[in-house]
Amino acid sequence: MSALQQYIDLYNEHRADLNGHAPDALNALRPEAFAALQGAVLPKRGTEDYEATDLEAIFAPDYGVNINRVAFSADQAGTFRCDVPNLSTCLYFFNNDIFMPGRTARMNPNNPVVVESFVEAQQRHPQLLKQYLGTLADLSKPEVALNTLLAQDGLLIYIPKGVTAEKTIQVVNIFNASQPLMAMRRVLIVADEDAHVRVLACDHTQISDVQYLNSQVVEIIAKRGATVDYYDLEESTAHTSRVSSIFVDQAEGSNVLVDGITLLNGRTRNDYYVQVNGEHAETHLLGMTIASGTQHVDNHTFLSHNAPRCKSNEMFKYVINDEAVGAFAGKILVKPDCPRVEAYQGNRNICASSTAKMYTKPQLEIYTDDVKCSHGAAVGQLDEEALFYMRTRGISEAEARHLLMQAFVSDVIDGVRLEALKDRLYHLTEKRFSGTLSLCNVCGSAADCSKLDIIK
Amino acid sequence: MNNNNKDEKTLTPQQPDSEQILQSAAQEEYKYGFVTDVDTHVIPKGLNEDVVRLISRLKGEPEWLLEFRLKAYRYWLTLKMPTWGHVTLPEIDYQAISYYAAPKKKEDAPKEIDPEVKKTFDKLGIPLEEQMRLSGMAVDAVMDSVSVRTTYREKLAELGVIFCSISEAVKDYPDLVKKYLGSVVPYTDNFFAALNSAVFSDGSFVYIPKGVRCPMELSTYFRINAAETGQFERTLIVADDDAYVSYLEGCTAPMRDENQLHAAIVEIVVEDRAEVKYSTVQNWYPGDKDGRGGIYNLVTKRGLCRGDHSKLSWTQVETGSAITWKYPSCVLRGDYSTGEFYSVALTRNRQEADTGTKMIHLGKHTSSTIVSKGISAGHSQNSYRGMVKIAPKAVNSRNYTQCDSLLLTPTSGAHTFPVIEVGNDSSVVEHEATTSKINEDQIFYCNQRGISTEDAVGLIVNGYAKEVMSKLPMEFAVEAQKLLSISLEGSVG
Numbered sequence: 036m037s038a039l040q041q042y043i044d045l046y047n048e049h050r051a052d053l054n055g056h057a058p059d060a061l062n063a064l065r066p067e068a069f070a071a072l073q074g075a076v077l078p079k080r081g082t083e084d085y086e087a088t089d090l091e092a093i094f095a096p097d098y099g100v101n102i103n104r105v106a107f108s109a110d111q112a113g114t115f116r117c118d119v120p121n122l123s124t125c126l127y128f129f130n131n132d133i134f135m136p137g138r139t140a141r142m143n144p145n146n147p148v149v150v151e152s153f154v155e156a157q158q159r160h161p162q163l164l165k166q167y168l169g170t171l172a173d174l175s176k177p178e179v180a181l182n183t184l185l186a187q188d189g190l191l192i193y194i195p196k197g198v199t200a201e202k203t204i205q206v207v208n209i210f211n212a213s214q215p216l217m218a219m220r221r222v223l224i225v226a227d228e229d230a231h232v233r234v235l236a237c238d239h240t241q242i243s244d245v246q247y248l249n250s251q252v253v254e255i256i257a258k259r260g261a262t263v264d265y266y267d268l269e270e271s272t273a274h275t276s277r278v279s280s281i282f283v284d285q286a287e288g289s290n291v292l293v294d295g296i297t298l299l300n301g302r303t304r305n306d307y308y309v310q311v312n313g314e315h316a317e318t319h320l321l322g323m324t325i326a327s328g329t330q331h332v333d334n335h336t337f338l339s340h341n342a343p344r345c346k347s348n349e350m351f352k353y354v355i356n357d358e359a360v361g362a363f364a365g366k367i368l369v370k371p372d373c374p375r376v377e378a379y380q381g382n383r384n385i386c387a388s389s390t391a392k393m394y395t396k397p398q399l400e401i402y403t404d405d406v407k408c409s410h411g412a413a414v415g416q417l418d419e420e421a422l423f424y425m426r427t428r429g430i431s432e433a434e435a436r437h438l439l440m441q442a443f444v445s446d447v448i449d450g451v452r453l454e455a456l457k458d459r460l461y462h463l464t465e466k467r468f469s470g471t472l473s474l475c476n477v478c479g480s481a482a483d484c485s486k487l488d489i490i491k
Numbered sequence: 492m493n494n495n496n497k498d499e500k501t502l503t504p505q506q507p508d509s510e511q512i513l514q515s516a517a518q519e520e521y522k523y524g525f526v527t528d529v530d531t532h533v534i535p536k537g538l539n540e541d542v543v544r545l546i547s548r549l550k551g552e553p554e555w556l557l558e559f560r561l562k563a564y565r566y567w568l569t570l571k572m573p574t575w576g577h578v579t580l581p582e583i584d585y586q587a588i589s590y591y592a593a594p595k596k597k598e599d600a601p602k603e604i605d606p607e608v609k610k611t612f613d614k615l616g617i618p619l620e621e622q623m624r625l626s627g628m629a630v631d632a633v634m635d636s637v638s639v640r641t642t643y644r645e646k647l648a649e650l651g652v653i654f655c656s657i658s659e660a661v662k663d664y665p666d667l668v669k670k671y672l673g674s675v676v677p678y679t680d681n682f683f684a685a686l687n688s689a690v691f692s693d694g695s696f697v698y699i700p701k702g703v704r705c706p707m708e709l710s711t712y713f714r715i716n717a718a719e720t721g722q723f724e725r726t727l728i729v730a731d732d733d734a735y736v737s738y739l740e741g742c743t744a745p746m747r748d749e750n751q752l753h754a755a756i757v758e759i760v761v762e763d764r765a766e767v768k769y770s771t772v773q774n775w776y777p778g779d780k781d782g783r784g785g786i787y788n789l790v791t792k793r794g795l796c797r798g799d800h801s802k803l804s805w806t807q808v809e810t811g812s813a814i815t816w817k818y819p820s821c822v823l824r825g826d827y828s829t830g831e832f833y834s835v836a837l838t839r840n841r842q843e844a845d846t847g848t849k850m851i852h853l854g855k856h857t858s859s860t861i862v863s864k865g866i867s868a869g870h871s872q873n874s875y876r877g878m879v880k881i882a883p884k885a886v887n888s889r890n891y892t893q894c895d896s897l898l899l900t901p902t903s904g905a906h907t908f909p910v911i912e913v914g915n916d917s918s919v920v921e922h923e924a925t926t927s928k929i930n931e932d933q934i935f936y937c938n939q940r941g942i943s944t945e946d947a948v949g950l951i952v953n954g955y956a957k958e959v960m961s962k963l964p965m966e967f968a969v970e971a972q973k974l975l976s977i978s979l980e981g982s983v984g
Binding site for chain 2: 083374384386398400409412413
């Protein structure tokens, strides 16, 4: 039986339960997702754009799906430590894929910004869900269709016209279950005209020896002149897999930043699909991965410039150690009659051990002449000369390597448009490089983070 | 067009708009489009085992080669035409092609080449006559399916260098051919390689013995003449220990409305400390400005750097063909071996080119350099597709890749599809690519200094391609430069 079939069967069996727990807007998407899955197969290794990652294998284990909405206890006090110091955020928790209401730091109900679970939104803002949910998610991707088929809740973030969400909205996703579980997570962010919002999502796993799979679909709609920052931070465990698809739709003059950071994980596949539909829009896609042990991180981006006079900037950086595998595939498409597009794509990687593997495929597809596009990819090691220079000045080798590693990832971190988060990320990467990340910082997660060999 | 150019126009009204120049760049006629009126022996169209046997019999081949062809043919039957290229290759009817065409020799003078054939090559500027010694190049001329003449053979033989058509090599040096044929590109390699292995006609065979530095450039000139035929040539170059050879390849075809298929294989084996330089100026008929006719150029080229410290360098200037699908590659098996790939691909009108290289690093301390320059004009599509693979055992390997694209018209496309796989921690791989149009500031700068817009475009394009052009041997560099300027001409000088 194919990996997909077991979930399709599950759906057939529990269709009524699913529909009973979920809001109408989600239920309305299911028939189409179901149709899309007929005869679909999950991409295997070697399929175009899946050179390093086997989705079939990721979905193959018999994960449980929490159809009956059983509440597992999540150690929210532990998670709370993951708070970003000096950054006042509105916090929202998802335990597996169940929304945890009743937290203290929610948005003031009088605030025009809407942050609600889909179930809540179905009561209070059904028209928003109906209008936007599922408009971007591409059901021809089996992993997206599967998520749509089984998702029961999610988070809606809506910023009305001209409103700035002053506080950063933080979504904390926690895995905590005694048996293998697949969580169907779903986020919908709509920034109306001239609205501004920052969202920080972080993934944590609290039990280290149970297998989890995070299936995530995020839709981001940025209307004319809107600004959306979406930071996605993963600190999970070696037994946690993640298949995430982020869809972005940008209108005229919008400015979207998506930053995907993987510090600790098992197997991760992140897809970023960005459609730039309006003139003068600006897109920033950033990514950083630090992988050791047998971690597997695959980022795939597709950025389509459908309008003239837009700018985009992509930068993904990887540090790969031990037996870890890193993969990056990125494509920039400039459609015909889209002059004055400036698009840059960069992928820089450090292979720190002889068994580490890096796959990279930066691509450009350009159908307009008046453009400035470039891409660059490099796989290598730390600069020996810089290392030597530092050592002659009395800096120990370990310290020098540490500094150079920090410097290597710094331009991705510097792209973060949130000072407090930037500091926090510097702090986290430093911990990650020195191997002390799991000891104090991560929301009680028992992540097995061995010290990176590179820093001896 | 920006204000600068408008000002420029009012100052010097006789100057054409640079946009127009770029547009007209796409409309130069193809110079080599004539047809030679020569009696040609063409076998009936179609492909089956009997045809394969017939080709083998016509060429008087030994049994083992027929077996090789038949194995390839049977394997080919199991394959489907690949579709992954960024080209719009239509379904090709393989039964509508004749797989063997040979200019008939005049009976009264069997030793001499047909004056018509000679005239053809004279017209193309290929010296076949010995009195053209001054040009200092040994030439193997291949028309349709057969080699018509190889010059300088005797002189080369003194040094032990073998340079002849592959059909002759099969008869005269069967052991060498048997040893190396299919060793780099096996017939199982891909669809077109299997087809070629089954029906290949002629091509060149080069063997440079140990320690010999080939004193002259070796050159093969390919010409498709007959209609409704395909050309399936096969070239095999072997450089033994410490040998050196520089090999050039040129090609043209008549103008016809129908598309003709060219599916060639080039295999190169480079032994210890040997060096091979392989240069191509590809100028098959590209089709007319509406994309009618033209050659489908679907070629498998691969070199194996088998020995330590061996070196293989590919240089190509691609200006012809309706569709080009070609990836000259290097398998760097020997330790400290080096692979190079320098390419200029120019596409105009409705041409489509999908070209690039593969650098497979297997040996330790291997290095490779890729420089690819694409120029797209008219409605053409120009893609770079490449792979750099560093095997876990290829420690301390190095690759540098640069691929730039220049777009001359808003309707053309330029694409880059590189793949990089690195399997160890001591290797360094770099890839850089840029896509842009000719900078208006540069044109303006030239204008300011009294250089007309058309000359400025010429200068910029030439400067852009220079890095690759400088890698070509002298004789070819001139031809290639001319080709590039002809192609860009219209009114560009």
